[in-house]
Amino acid sequence: MTQATMEKPVTASSSTSSYDPYASMGTTDSVSSESSAPAEPQYKLVIDENVVEKISSKSAQKIDGIIDMKGNLLSRVQEGLGGADKTKGVDADVVDEQNAKVDLDIILEYGKSAVDVFDQIKDVIGKDIKDMTGLNVIEMTVNVVDVMTPDEYADKNGSDNDDGQSGSSNNQ
DSSP: OOOOOOOOOOOOTTTTTTOOTTTTTTOSSTOOGGGGSOOOOOOOOOOOOHHHHHHHHHHHHSSTTEEEEEOOOHHHHHTTOOOOOOTTEEEEEEEEEEEEEEEEEEEEESSSSSHHHHHHHHHHHHHHHHEEEEEEEEEEEEEEEEEOOHHHHHHHHHHHHHHHHHHHHTTT
């Protein structure tokens, strides 16, 4: 697959002031001897921000001390409909071809050291992003948005579903 670019081609007629991007298409007589040599292929790897977010989210699941990632309204709607938000609690920005920034919103397990968990996050997520994409994490912000015990988290998630069911049975 070739990629069209809007760069001005180097031809014998390049001294004219008007630029016609379609001048070289379909004609061979206007091509100079300079462009008869095969062009060097251009290769470019583009990593989408969503990929960095997904890698970060999956990597965070491996870290002891993180109960869950804190999602936004869209995440809660997706989960309510039976889906799963694979990038919940993560926002990434691919700065350029070599660097990325990552923001995480985590729910810390009660009794765990936020500093120790932060150090693990930096090591694990930074390494996974580098290994899988080649991008360096140049900035990482970890927001501890809540702290819970595993039992509190289970009760909260279970009670949300139970409240909806019991509320509908009370109305009948």
